[in-house]
Amino acid sequence: MFPYDPDIVAALQNPAQTIPDVLAALGAIDSICADCDGLKWFNWLYLTVTQAVETRVNAGGFADNAWLAQLDVQFAQLYFNSLQSALSGAPCPDCWTAVFSARNNAQIARIQFALAGMNAHINHDLCLAINATCRATNTMPQHGAIQYNDYTSINSTLDSLIDQAKQTLNVRLPGDPLPAVNHLEDLFASWDVSAARETAWQNAESLWNLPPLLSAGLLGTIDGFTAVIGKALLVPVP
Numbered sequence: 130m131f132p133y134d135p136d137i138v139a140a141l142q143n144p145a146q147t148i149p150d151v152l153a154a155l156g157a158i159d160s161i162c163a164d165c166d167g168l169k170w171f172n173w174l175y176l177t178v179t180q181a182v183e184t185r186v187n188a189g190g191f192a193d194n195a196w197l198a199q200l201d202v203q204f205a206q207l208y209f210n211s212l213q214s215a216l217s218g219a220p221c222p223d224c225w226t227a228v229f230s231a232r233n234n235a236q237i238a239r240i241q242f243a244l245a246g247m248n249a250h251i252n253h254d255l256c257l258a259i260n261a262t263c264r265a266t267n268t269m270p271q272h273g274a275i276q277y278n279d280y281t282s283i284n285s286t287l288d289s290l291i292d293q294a295k296q297t298l299n300v301r302l303p304g305d306p307l308p309a310v311n312h313l314e315d316l317f318a319s320w321d322v323s324a325a326r327e328t329a330w331q332n333a334e335s336l337w338n339l340p341p342l343l344s345a346g347l348l349g350t351i352d353g354f355t356a357v358i359g360k361a362l363l364v365p366v367p
Contacts, residue, residue, distance in 0.1 A: 130232070136161050137162075140157035141154055141213050145209065148179065156176065159172055166232050172246075177290055177294075182283065196266050200259065208250055224355035235302050237366065238307050239300055244317065247322065248320065252325055270333040332347070332351060
């Protein structure tokens with residue numbers, strides 16, 4: 130961990146209520162974290178994505194802008210909750226532990242942290258955020274609904290931003306160049322954000338329709354599977 134971790138916890142004390150709140154918290158984390166902290170690079174990518182979402186929401190670019198804005202807030206708060214828990218010594222999902230525990234490993238590339246964080250956030254958190262948003266807005270997760278269409282319409286933007294990040298962050302954590310690493314290139318190529326988001330929606334529908342005991346079991350399975358992917362994404366570069 131890092132000596133400024135209490136400052137990060139303090140910056141997250143007030144739960145986000147709006148997209149500007151989310152951006153303020155992400156900006157605070159970005160300003161606190163040193164470049165040698167892997168957390169900074171997932172957070173940087175997440176900040177970039179959220180700025181793009183805010184721009185489209187403000188332009189009225191979704192059929193249900195209120196639902197999409199609520200999803201953005203619910204989604205971000207799950208990341209903030211896991212980060213607060215980890216930095217405070219409380220339990221957090223295994224998929225996030227995989228990311229947070231490797232923050233200072235100088236042999237890991239910045240893009241590895243960015244994608245491992247996206248993996249934890251999308252594959253584990255997003256289904257929970259979808260359902261929380263549906264409960265808050267009196268809707269339900271359903272393929273073909275206008276909310277689903279708005280949700281999938283973001284995929285091309287995310288693909289573009291992640292492709293840019295792969296170029297920008299293709300250096301080791303301290304900033305020095307990476308050697309040619311075929312196993313990482315193959316792994317990055319196989320990680321598809323659109324496919325991950327579709328699986329998250331399917332998981333949201335499954336969780337929505339399951340009784341609590343069964344939904345807890347499914348979420349545990351999702352966490353374990355996501356943690357395995359995260360550890361693979363964070364294999365140190367020789």
